[in-house]
Amino acid sequence: MGADRPENVRRGYARVGAYVACGAVLLTGCASMPDSGDLRGVDSTPRQDTQVRVFAMPPQDNAQPADILSGFLEALTSDDPLYSTARQYLTAAASKTWRPDRSVTVLADGPGTVSDNRDARDAADDLSFHLTGTRVARVDGQDAYAPADGSYTESLHLIRDGRTKQWRIDRLPQGVVMGKSDFQRNYMSVNKYFFASNTAEGASGQAAAVADPVYVRRRVDPLTEMVRSVLGGPTRWLDPVVRTSFPTGTTLQKGVTSLAPDDQNKLTVPLNANAARVGAAKCAEMATQLLFTLRDLTPAVDQVELRSGKRNLCSLGEDRADSVAARGSEQPPDYLYFVDGKDRLVRLPSGGTGTRPDPVPGALGEGDKPLRSVAVARDEHSAAAVSADGRDLYVTSLTSGESLGDPALVSHGASDDDRLTAPSWDARGDLWVADRDTAHPRLLLLEHGTGDPIVVKAPQLDGRVQDVKVAADGVRIALVVVKGDKKSLLIGRIERTAEADEKPAVSVLELRSATPDFEDVTTMSWAGDSRLVVVGREQGGVQTTRYVQVDGSTPEGPAPAALSGVKEITATEDDRLPLVAYSEDGIVRLPSGAQWQKVVSDGTAPVYPG
Structure with missing residues (x-):
């Protein structure tokens, strides 16, 4: 447990010569609490230099209950490897049973405390408090992060030792709790x-x-x-x-x-x-x-x-x-692809600065069939394309002289928006696409891009799939799911089972949100081994572009430069290559350390392989 703390209430840490002699830099900091009544949560601390190591002070002789509480909470946000100082605020019995590595609960602000005693001064030898706050996330015993919400309430109990007359905590929740800014200072992904x-x-x-x-x-x-x-x-x-x-x-x-x-x-x-x-x-x-x-x-x-x-x-x-x-991040693609103003699939060298794309070899580079969206296999030898009305899915080789052939899949949705999503290739060379037909919505898989589609089971899916992107590793999938007025980004685990001479059964299981703060997701793409770039809108906000982790946390580092009117975005797992978007200005790209640059004004559907 721990507390986020403002500069003007720091007092629990001290600058101690013995620590300085060991090369550690000590900071002061402590939250001040009265002995009784309702207590306020402690405000967030400004982010501190990550190279500064923070060590807590043990309890002083004859410390009052409020000082024991605040000192203990502060000790949990320090860099003490085994929480040895924090344990000094506990009774011997409580220290033996307390497991700080059980979990970390992250609150929006530091934990507030509420006294359960009408008048703490009248309580001779024991006091009870509640820690309260608003949940943001939880890190479990395996160090895995998961977003959380709702209120947090846990009990703490203090007693005064009959022999030493010192106050100590004798009952407390397992794990630790701290505010968001202390978590960001103390932990990294x-x-x-x-x-x-x-x-x-x-x-x-x-x-x-x-x-x-x-x-x-x-x-x-x-x-x-x-x-x-x-x-x-x-x-x-x-x-x-x-x-x-x-x-x-x-x-x-x-x-x-x-x-x-x-x-x-x-x-x-x-x-x-x-x-x-x-x-x-x-x-x-x-x-x-x-x-x-x-x-x-x-x-x-x-x-x-x-x-x-x-x-x-x-x-x-x-x-x-x-x-x-x-x-994935070590396999850079050769080309960036998009559909130009002549309805052709064209490409540019992925790491270059050129603005004159070339049509791809084969039928998709000829422009005979108007296209809405495309996906290029990760080996860049073949591609899949959805027709402009969203009805037909074509799969063809990127080889000169190759014909388009018959559709590999046809949607019977009533309108353009109720038909096929953009497709996506996985690491096995299998092709994924969702049919948004309101009468028969399905998530589909075509093995190696051919044959009868396999209907993918997704028992937890609550809504209609709007967008599909499979990770380079082939075992995780990102889905934009529409339910009512909300569009959410969910990450699922791909499981396959197969019996002899039968098609495999494919399932997407344990869907979880990667953007708990967004109420609308416009477009997304994988942008790292465990990171995605997302364009969307938080509740009551305007369209924004930011990176998110698959576990729902926000990675360190700056968000991409702002860009208005984004309709589609693409990235690769290799962060040395630029983001590319289709916006109100056409096809634009964002090289590292630069601003958005126009590529062409009349292109759509930009994609890297995958």
Whole structure:
């Protein structure tokens, strides 16, 4: 638990010479609380320099109940690795049963406190309080973030020790609670990586790497914590569709408490005996998981060596890791595609600055069939296109002389807006599209873009699918879903089951919101291994463009530059390539560190492969 705090009420932290001598910088800060009556929540603290480490002060002798409460809450927002100072505010029995790593509850502001005592001064040796606030999110015991809402109320109980006469907390909720700004100061999101259990990347047969974002304390040895997190396996939501190459029960070797790279940027990871018998291929996958994870965290690690006991299991550098598994953000596309004013599918080199696109080879580059939307396979050898009226879906090769052929799918929706969405290709080369026919709405999958469509089961889907985008890893899907006047962005997990000689059963399960603050989502695209770019509107607001994480959190860093009248947007998992949008100005792009630039004034439907 913790409290967001304004500058003018800081008093619980002190500048202590012993800490300074150890190289730590201490800040002052504490929330002041009266002994009784209704107490106000503490305002948010301005964001502080992430390099400043904050340490709390233990309780002073004869501290009053209000000081015990405020000191304890402040201690939970410090950088004390094991919450040792916070435990000094508890009785011995409470300290033994309290598990701060159980969860983190994030409130809009610091927790307010309400006294349950009519007059605390009349209570001789015990006092009760309630912590209150408005929920924003919860981080569970696996460090997985999930948005939350509603009110928060939990009880705290203090007693005065009969022997020492000191006040201490003897009953409290498990986990910790803090305000949003303290959470942002204390925690950061990092992707850990596993492998898709049912998906290979294209024809190469490479394992597809899947990002699993978690939140860790940013100044409490995050490198070691992320290694432990990878060894501990995927989060519950992702677990059914990924695998880890670490043998069951693998942990750091006994006695290893901290890891650090050497001066050659090599990280040596000593593992317990459970990993001692892994073969070379399996060990390479294990090291790849760690390298992909640590790339997200620090540039100081470019090689991982795994050991068990005295045995060197394997050593792997960044160059070999990319040959072991395919990571979406490491697979830049060759081209950007869009439909020009002549109804042709055209393309531009993805990293260039040109404004003169060329028609793609094949039927889609000839302009004989007016198009509404397109999707290009991730290998850029074939494409799918929806006709201008939304009725027909065509799939064809991007090869000179290739004909368009018959539609692969036909919608019978009554109007243009009740027919097919833009399609999307997954990492297996399968094609996804939604039919918005009000009489028979369906989410559909065409294996390798051909054959009879498979109807995808989505038991939790409440509304009609407006837009579909599959992640590069092939196990997560983003859906814009319309219900009433609200358009929401939901992330689902793709599960496949197959029986001999039968088509696979495909399901999208455990849909969860990635934009809990939005009431209208206009368009979206994957923009990282666990990030999307979204154009939409918050309640009562105007159209805005921002990045969101698949878990519903907001990533650090600036939002994209403002752009009005956005109808469609596209991005790649490789953030070195520009965002591209179709707006009231035509096709525009946003290079890194620049403003939006016009590409052409008469184009629509921009897409990168996928």
